[in-house]
Every structure is written in structure tokens, then in C-alpha cells.
Amino acid sequence: MTQAMSPQGPSPETAPLAGRSIVVTRPLEQSESLCGAIRAAGGEALLFPVIAIGPAPDDADLRAIAGRLEEFDIAFFVSPNAVRYALDSVLARRAWPAALRVATVGKGSERELARYGFDAVIAPQDGFDSESVIALPEFASAAVAGRRVVIFRGDGGRDLLADTLRQRGALVEFVTSYRRFRPELDSSPLVERARAGGLDALLLTSSEGVDNLVAMAGPAGMAVLQSVPVFAPHARIAARAREAGFRRVFATGAGDAGMLQALLSHFG
Numbered sequence: 001m002t003q004a005m006s007p008q009g010p011s012p013e014t015a016p017l018a019g020r021s022i023v024v025t026r027p028l029e030q031s032e033s034l035c036g037a038i039r040a041a042g043g044e045a046l047l048f049p050v051i052a053i054g055p056a057p058d059d060a061d062l063r064a065i066a067g068r069l070e071e072f073d074i075a076f077f078v079s080p081n082a083v084r085y086a087l088d089s090v091l092a093r094r095a096w097p098a099a100l101r102v103a104t105v106g107k108g109s110e111r112e113l114a115r116y117g118f119d120a121v122i123a124p125q126d127g128f129d130s131e132s133v134i135a136l137p138e139f140a141s142a143a144v145a146g147r148r149v150v151i152f153r154g155d156g157g158r159d160l161l162a163d164t165l166r167q168r169g170a171l172v173e174f175v176t177s178y179r180r181f182r183p184e185l186d187s188s189p190l191v192e193r194a195r196a197g198g199l200d201a202l203l204l205t206s207s208e209g210v211d212n213l214v215a216m217a218g219p220a221g222m223a224v225l226q227s228v229p230v231f232a233p234h235a236r237i238a239a240r241a242r243e244a245g246f247r248r249v250f251a252t253g254a255g256d257a258g259m260l261q262a263l264l265s266h267f268g
Contacts, residue, residue: 015042016264020200023190023228025050025209027180030080030108034203034256041264046199048190050212052183053081056155061175062089069097071148072173074122074138076161077104078153083112085178086152091116105133107255128254129234130160145169155179182212191221194228200267202230203259207240214244229266233258 021044024031028049035045056062066089069075077083083104090096096118103122104110113121124132133139148171151162155176162172193199202225204210210232217225222245229248232238238251252262
């Protein structure tokens, strides 16, 4: 467990999260913004990634798809990691086809696509999950029937988007762009801090992350951690946390902004 500290030192005692220790479980590569927001509100951000990100074990699919991009009408990226790993590979081999539209979900993914020069991105502005994507007019039956869609994602994940698009007549292919795995981290410092009453909240941002934390903590650790309040940015993640045994679980708004607002409301 590492402590994310501001170079300017601790925030004033009057800050809304002053004296609060918040555990951020996002992957290391995606934690900076949320940790920074907690620090800016006066809180202590404790980074304990429950998901690690790395290259796909075999990049054959990425190498192959680079030569076939003209076959597709829409390229969908499931996350910032999908954007980064897929485009680093593809754009090293060729230019992106002008006619291939780009879609994603989540502000982080939109920002990452903008970093690669994509400014006309299909993405929901309200809601940040597969259900929000399939509600977009660009993914209605009349729009996607007979179209070819390539989905860049990690090794696994929800199939709702692909299943729905296929039901609506689209031809869908997956490309594994990166892998997600459980880090080899010692959870005992986290557990001992919780035992001493030194943790005020756990931020769990995926169902997979909930499962990983349970495995990393073990039964004895979970017996301690389950009393720490959990904040989750989706009802599905909150439900998984409750199933895992966490006693106080709060579903928040989407993304960093939604979680931060929930923290401010709860502790304010």
C-alpha cells in the first residue's frame, strides 16, 4: 500500500475530507486523477491497486487487425487501457482509416482518444456503461444492421454490448488489446490499518476489483475490511460488494466526479 501525497503537503484542516483516509483501488495507471481529487479536498489517498494492467500475452490479434481495419464501420474501445494498448500497436503499423468511426464509453476513454487525435467520438454523455452505449442512436438496430464492429478490450469482460449489437444485425469481432490480472500485493498493511480504525472508505470501481480484493485479503482480512464503508460508481459494482460481505456500501455517480461528490456528501 502506498500513500499518494501532494508535493504541497497536507491540506488545511478545514478542507472537506481533512482527516479522512480513502483507499483508491484503481489500476496504477488510472489512479492519479482520483488520488489528486482526494488530496485537493484535504483527504489522504492510499493507493492499493486490486487490478494490474499489462500487454496482451500474444499480440497476434492486434497485428492482424491492423491490416483489416477497412473491413469495419465502427471501432469501439472499452476503456482507456484499450485505447492505449490498441492504438500504440495499430498506429505503429499504419494510419487510421478515415472512414472508420470511433466509439467508447467514459470520459477517461474520451480523453485518451483525444490524445491520439480523435475528436469525433461516439460516446454517451449520460451514463457510463454498456447499457448507455446501446441506447445511443448510432447503435440502434436501423443504424447497425449489416455493419461490422470491432471491439478492442482486455482479456474478458461483459458481453452485453456485443450480444446486443449481434441481435440488432451487426457483425462483431473482439480484439484482445491488453490483459488484466490480480497484483501480487501484501494486503496486511491495509488490513492492519483498518483494524486500528485508520481507514474511512474503500473505493471499488469494478466487480472484478471487488473479487480481487476479497482474494487478496483472504477470509481473515475480509472479516476486518468488511466494516469499512465502500463507495462504488455503479449499482452492479455495489451489489457485488454487498455479496462479498461489505456491510456499508454506497452506490455513487459515475466516474471520479461521482465518487468524489459522494465522499464529500457522506463525510461533509
